[in-house]
Structures are given as C-alpha cells and as structure tokens.
Amino acid sequence: MDNILEVSDLEIMLSADQGTVDVIQSVSFKLAPGKTLALVGESGCGKSVTAASILRLLPRELEITRGSILFRSPDSGEVTDIAKLAPRGSAIRDLRGNDIAMIFQEPMSSFSPLYTIGNQIGEVVQLHRKVSKKEARDITAGLLDKVGIPDAWAAVDRYPHEYSGGMRQRAMIAKALSCDPALLIADEPTTALDVTIQAQIVELMQELQQEFHMAIIFITHDLGVVAQVADEVCIMYAGRVVERGQVRDIFHEARHPYTRDLLHAMPRLGNLEEELVAIEGNVPGLFDMPTGCRFHPRCAAFMADTCNVRTPDLTQVSGSHIVECHLYD
Amino acid sequence: MTDATPPSAGAAPLLEVKDLAVHFPVGRRGLSGRGGGVLKAVDGVSFTVYRGETLGLVGESGSGKTTVGRAVLRALEPAAGSVTLYRDDEAIDVTGLDPQDLKRVWRHMQMIFQDPYSSLNPSMTVADIIGEPLRVNGVASGSELKEQVMTIAGRCGFNVAHLNRYPHAFSGGQRQRVAIARALVLHPAFVVCDEPVSALDVSIQAQVLNLLKELQGQFGLTYLFIAHDLATVAYACDRVAVMYLGQLVEVAPTEKLYYTPLHPYTEALMSAIPVGDPDLPIRPVQLKGERPNPSDPPAGCRFHTRCRFAQDVCVAKAPPLAEFATGHYVSCHFAGDLDLKGAMDHPASTVARR
Numbered sequence: 001m002d003n004i005l006e007v008s009d010l011e012i013m014l015s016a017d018q019g020t021v022d023v024i025q026s027v028s029f030k031l032a033p034g035k036t037l038a039l040v041g042e043s044g045c046g047k048s049v050t051a052a053s054i055l056r057l058l059p060r061e062l063e064i065t066r067g068s069i070l071f072r073s074p075d076s077g078e079v080t081d082i083a084k085l086a087p088r089g090s091a092i093r094d095l096r097g098n099d100i101a102m103i104f105q106e107p108m109s110s111f112s113p114l115y116t117i118g119n120q121i122g123e124v125v126q127l128h129r130k131v132s133k134k135e136a137r138d139i140t141a142g143l144l145d146k147v148g149i150p151d152a153w154a155a156v157d158r159y160p161h162e163y164s165g166g167m168r169q170r171a172m173i174a175k176a177l178s179c180d181p182a183l184l185i186a187d188e189p190t191t192a193l194d195v196t197i198q199a200q201i202v203e204l205m206q207e208l209q210q211e212f213h214m215a216i217i218f219i220t221h222d223l224g225v226v227a228q229v230a231d232e233v234c235i236m237y238a239g240r241v242v243e244r245g246q247v248r249d250i251f252h253e254a255r256h257p258y259t260r261d262l263l264h265a266m267p268r269l270g271n272l273e274e275e276l277v278a279i280e281g282n283v284p285g286l287f288d289m290p291t292g293c294r295f296h297p298r299c300a301a302f303m304a305d306t307c308n309v310r311t312p313d314l315t316q317v318s319g320s321h322i323v324e325c326h327l328y329d
Numbered sequence: 330m331t332d333a334t335p336p337s338a339g340a341a342p343l344l345e346v347k348d349l350a351v352h353f354p355v356g357r358r359g360l361s362g363r364g365g366g367v368l369k370a371v372d373g374v375s376f377t378v379y380r381g382e383t384l385g386l387v388g389e390s391g392s393g394k395t396t397v398g399r400a401v402l403r404a405l406e407p408a409a410g411s412v413t414l415y416r417d418d419e420a421i422d423v424t425g426l427d428p429q430d431l432k433r434v435w436r437h438m439q440m441i442f443q444d445p446y447s448s449l450n451p452s453m454t455v456a457d458i459i460g461e462p463l464r465v466n467g468v469a470s471g472s473e474l475k476e477q478v479m480t481i482a483g484r485c486g487f488n489v490a491h492l493n494r495y496p497h498a499f500s501g502g503q504r505q506r507v508a509i510a511r512a513l514v515l516h517p518a519f520v521v522c523d524e525p526v527s528a529l530d531v532s533i534q535a536q537v538l539n540l541l542k543e544l545q546g547q548f549g550l551t552y553l554f555i556a557h558d559l560a561t562v563a564y565a566c567d568r569v570a571v572m573y574l575g576q577l578v579e580v581a582p583t584e585k586l587y588y589t590p591l592h593p594y595t596e597a598l599m600s601a602i603p604v605g606d607p608d609l610p611i612r613p614v615q616l617k618g619e620r621p622n623p624s625d626p627p628a629g630c631r632f633h634t635r636c637r638f639a640q641d642v643c644v645a646k647a648p649p650l651a652e653f654a655t656g657h658y659v660s661c662h663f664a665g666d667l668d669l670k671g672a673m674d675h676p677a678s679t680v681a682r683r
Binding site for chain 1: 389502503531532538557560563564597600601604606609613616620672
C-alpha cells in the first residue's frame with residue numbers, strides 16, 4: 001500500500017432511544033503522502049464524524065460497524081486497521097499525536113485557559129518524545145517560531161487569552177506539529193478567522209506540508225478554500241460520499257447535482273451579476289432519511305420511480321473521478 | 330449586485346451618520362468607578378445610506394463594525410456624533426430623541442442578528458415571536474395581528490402551518506427566516522443586518538441572501554449589511570464601506586472597491602478572498618505584524634504600522650476620509666499614487682450551469 005490512508009466501505013451507526021441508524025454509510029477514500037484531501041458538505045453530512053473516526057475519537061453512542069481504516073506508518077511501513085483497534089487502547093494512543101494529529105475549528109476552546117501555551121505544547125512534546133522539561137520548552141519555542149509567532153521565546157510563557165484568534169490557531173498548528181505527524185486532520189481550521197488571517201493560515205499549512213511531507217485531511221464547507229488547498233475532494237451528503245475526484249474534476253467537471261448546487265450557491269467575485277442558486281430544503285435528519293438517493297427530495301434532476309426507489313451505484317467518470325447518481329448509471 | 334447603479338448626487342439619503350463615536354470603559358477601576366481607560370471602538374465615523382440601497386460594512390473582527398450597527402439604532406449609546414433618519418419630509422435626529430420617542434422611531438429601524446439560535450426566545454412560539462413587535466407597539470391585536478403575522482411569515486418563505494411551533498423545531502435557515510419576519514413585521518424603512526448569514530451553511534446562505542434581496546424589492550427596504558465574508562458582501566451590496574480600528578478607511582460602489590481599491594488595507598482584504606477556482610491561486614498581500622490594540626491605536630494613520638507604503642507623514646498626520654473620485658471615498662495620504670491590485674477579476678466561472 002503506497003497510500004498513507006485508505007478508508008473503505010466505512011459504516012458508523014448511532015444507537016439512540018429512537019433506535020439504531022447509520023450516520024456514515026459506504027464511505028471510501030484514499031490519501032497519498034504529502035497530499036491534501038478535502039471533505040466538503042453542509043453541516044450534518046458526516047464530515048466531522050468521518051474525521052473523528054480516523055482517530056477513534058467518536059462519542060460512545062457512535063460505533064464503527066463495517067469497513068476498514070488502513071493507516072500505513074511512513075517510518076515502519078506497517079499497516080494498521082484503525083477500525084479494529086480498541087478505542088481506548090494503547091495502540092490508538094500511540095498513533096494519536098505521534099502519527100496522526102488533529103486541529104480544531106475553535107482555537108479558544110482547544111487550549112486550557114489555566115496554563116501557558118508553552119506548558120500545554122511542552123506537555124505534548126514530553127509525552128511523545130523522551131526529553132527534559134527544559135528541552136521541551138526549547139522545542140516548543142522553536143515550533144512557535146516556525147508557525148510565525150513573533151518573539152516566540154517570550155510567547156511560550158503567555159496564556160491563551162493573550163493570543164489573538166489567528167495566533168491561537170497558529171499555536172494549535174504548532175501543537176499538532178510537535179510530534180511531526182504523517183497525517184494532519186484539520187476540522188474547519190479557518191472558519192472562525194478573518195479573511196486575511198485565513199489566507200495566512202492556509203499558506204502556513206501549505207508551507208509546512210511541503211516541508212514535512214504531511215498528508216492533510218481538510219474538513220470545510222467553504223468551497224473557496226477547497227479550491228486553494230485540495231488535491232482531491234470528497235463531496236459528502238447525508239453520510240455518504242456522493243462525488244469524489246481531483247480538485248479540477250470537482251470544480252470544472254462536477255457531475256452530481258448536489259456538487260453543482262454547492263458550486264452555484266457560492267458567491268464568486270467574477271460573477272456578481274448572477275443570481276445565487278440556493279439549494280431548497282435542508283439536510284435530512286438521521287431518523288427521517290429519504291429512501292433511494294438521499295438527495296432526491298432536494299434534487300432538480302429528480303427522476304420519479306428511480307431516485308426515490310434505489311440507491312444509485314458508483315459510476316466512474318474518469319480516472320479517480322467517481323459519482324453516485326442515477327443520471328450516470 | 331446586478332443593477333448596481335451607484336447612488337448619484339441626486340439619490341435621496343435615508344440615514345446620515347456624522348462623526349459617530351462609541352467608547353467603552355476598559356481596565357481596572359476603583360470602587361468610585363474612576364480610573365481605567367477608554368476604548369474608542371468607533372471613532373469619528375461618517376457615512377450616508379441612500380434610500381433603497383444596501384450599504385456593506387466590512388472589516389476584521391474587532392474593527393467596530395457591529396458597534397456601528399448598534400449605535401446607529403441607539404441599541405448602544407454613542408459618545409458623540411449624530412444619526413439622522415429621513416422619513417418622508419421629516420428629518421429625525423435619532424441621537425437626540427428621548428426614550429419614549431426613540432421607541433416610536435424604532436418601528437422604522439430594525440435589526441437582524443447573526444445567530445438565529447440565540448436571537449429567538451426558545452419559550453415563545455414562532456407566531457408569538459413574529460407578533461411581539463406588533464403587540465409591544467400596539468399596532469395590531471387579535472385576529473388582525475394573526476393576519477399580519479401570517480402574511481409576513483409567508484413572504485419570508487416560512488411555512489405558515491408551522492407558526493405554532495417553537496424555535497427549537499427548526500433549522501438555522503428557517504430560524505433566520507423567523508428573525509427576518511420579526512424585523513419586517515412593522516414595515517421598517519431601514520434594517521441593520523448584522524452577519525445575517527455567517528452562521529449558516531453555504532446552500533442556506535444563498536436562500537437567505539436571495540430572500541433579503543427579494544424583500545428589499547417588495548418593501549423598498551434599505552439595508553446596512555455588516556459582514557466579514559467579503560464574497561457575500563460583494564454579492565449583497567451596492568456600496569461597501571471598509572473599517573479598520575474603529576474608523577472608515579474607504580467607501581465606494583462595490584465593483585470599484587473590489588476591483589480598483591484605493592486604500593492599502595482594502596487591497597490586503599481583497600487579495601485574501603478565496604476565488605473558488607483551483608487554477609487561479611490567490612496571492613494574499615501580507616500585512617506586517619499584528620493588529621494594534623484598539624485601546625491604544627497608533628498615532629497618525631492608524632494603518633501605518635502594517636502598511637507597506639508607510640512614510641513619515643503617515644505617522645505624523647491622520648488622513649481624512651475624502652472623495653477621491655465620484656462616490657469613491659478613501660482615507661490615505663497617497664490615494665491614487667499607489668499601485669494597488671483589486672480582487673481577481675477572473676473570467677466567468679467555467680462550471681457548467683444546469
């Protein structure tokens with residue numbers, strides 16, 4: 001296996017009082033080292049659940065019931081099926097932080113307000129590498145410097161509230177990078193930031209990716225950012241990947257009506273004259289999933305007796321460009 | 330925007346804001362309430378909103394844009410300056426009104442908030458939420474009130490069969506429709522939209538933006554549209570004003586501001602907008618350093634600490650907001666002399682349309 005990550009036929013079920021339903025169904029994708037995969041979709045489409053499952057950080061009610069998450073360690077070449085690991089065992093704990101790291105949307109709530117930034121990043125460094133407290137501090141300052149925090153040696157001793165939003169997000173990236181992960185999962189890392197800061201963070205992530213040859217899974221609902229950062233894109237809807245392909249396939253050759261709708265709903269600077277095309281309706285709830293294609297109640301290309309009856313098959317458009325829609329099968 | 334004819338000299342102003350200032354106390358104070366400093370969140374802001382237009386107000390978080398929106402409605406008490414609302418032939422000095430009269434004028438000026446999850450009372454039904462302004466202002470009651478609530482809810486695209494449900498039963502997009510209906514039920518002339526779509530998914534954003542445009546046409550509304558998402562603002566607004574550290578740095582018709590900015594800060598903002606095309610990578614202009622602390626803004630031009638063109642004069646003297654070309658206002662000592670790039674004016678997207 002050359003890829004760093006291969007997710008196949010992943011299914012995640014939710015057990016609740018109302019019964020058991022699937023949250024993620026038949027999700028498959030691959031990611032090569034040094035590449036960026038974007039998971040895109042509206043809230044409630046299962047992007048974050050998919051990402052959390054790679055670290056086995058799912059809440060108790062959610063369980064992986066099918067499929068595999070193969071991770072290949074770049075150092076040893078060893079392949080692990082993360083889906084089979086015990087969620088609280090030592091094997092997954094070794095992967096977390098060391099090989100796979102995650103950054104979150106809200107940098108304010110991801111740091112404890114009670115400890116200095118240096119303390120919190122140093123703790124991670126000490127946990128994963130055999131270094132003294134003093135060395136951990138030096139490594140931390142070096143990391144903060146690397147992510148562009150001015151006067152990093154003084155910044156080590158500051159508390160999170162003394163950092164601005166952009167600085168905090170940089171500190172979080174520094175924390176995630178502290179153990180030189182092979183795979184970085186970034187869950188909406190720029191959504192809470194201003195546009196100028198967003199651009200800086202995106203650029204920073206790209207630079208660091210080049211330097212460390214990291215693979216990145218970038219979760220976002222902002223297609224503008226996707227166009228900038230992604231090599232490959234998975235469009236998710238109601239727990240399924242409805243289209244997937246190279247970034248140019250998605251932006252220039254989109255096939256699935258949902259992908260096209262998302263692209264048309266995005267305000268673009270070149271086309272201020274055009275009406276935005278809204279997608280009517282909402283993402284269905286877990287307990288009232290439509291039959292057949294899950295997008296059919298909102299779909300402009302809906303075909304009666306087909307879309308509402310059968311789940312469409314995966315169709316290959318070209319190369320790695322795949323779509324799940326009755327228009328093409 | 331589609332028919333973006335910039336308001337000419339003849340367009341009638343609806344709202345005039347002059348030298349608006351809002352101060353917040355900061356720092357440690359004694360028991361007497363004295364001591365501590367003052368944060369000038371808004372410091373000498375002047376602009377005019379013309380009848381029927383949408384004026385965008387953009388800037389990074391902490392620039393004071395929301396504070397302007399609130400002070401204009403006197404939801405926050407301004408420290409100085411004036412706000413004048415022109416109704417029919419009457420000029421109402423909003424800043425000079427006593428509380429009783431202010432309440433009457435609020436019927437003409439309403440607000441839509443960012444977060445439809447916290448702006449709707451969870452213990453009231455949607456019908457009560459939308460009807461409350463009518464009741465409070467004694468405009469309607471009984472069946473007439475019900476009638477008006479149904480009409481406005483329908484116009485806002487809310488399913489009137491669901492009026493007796495509570496907010497928790499609805500998604501973000503539906504709740505925002507309720508918030509819009511509540512703001513419009515009194516038929517105001519002027520609405521402050523504070524980040525009305527930034528809590529929503531992109532597909533739902535488009536629904537709400539289109540709705541706001543549609544309602545503007547139907548009711549002849551005038552909007553002050555506050556947002557940090559520059560692509561959304563470009564789509565929604567006729568003119569746009571850019572704020573930095575409590576002051577306006579540039580005001581212009583949307584296309585002029587986006588494609589031919591005159592202020593280096595506007596240029597930096599524009600260069601950072603993701604274009605949404607993998608073949609057109611963006612090259613953001615990097616701003617030097619960090620944003621200064623708003624309670625201790627730099628002397629002279631407030632942007633000089635981060636400006637790549639800054640000269641001695643920028644430190645010594647604050648440039649006034651002056652009209653550089655017709656309708657294009659900018660506050661920069663070197664307006665027109667700098668080689669600034671606008672947001673990428675790329676060819677129409679190659680995405681196949683359905």
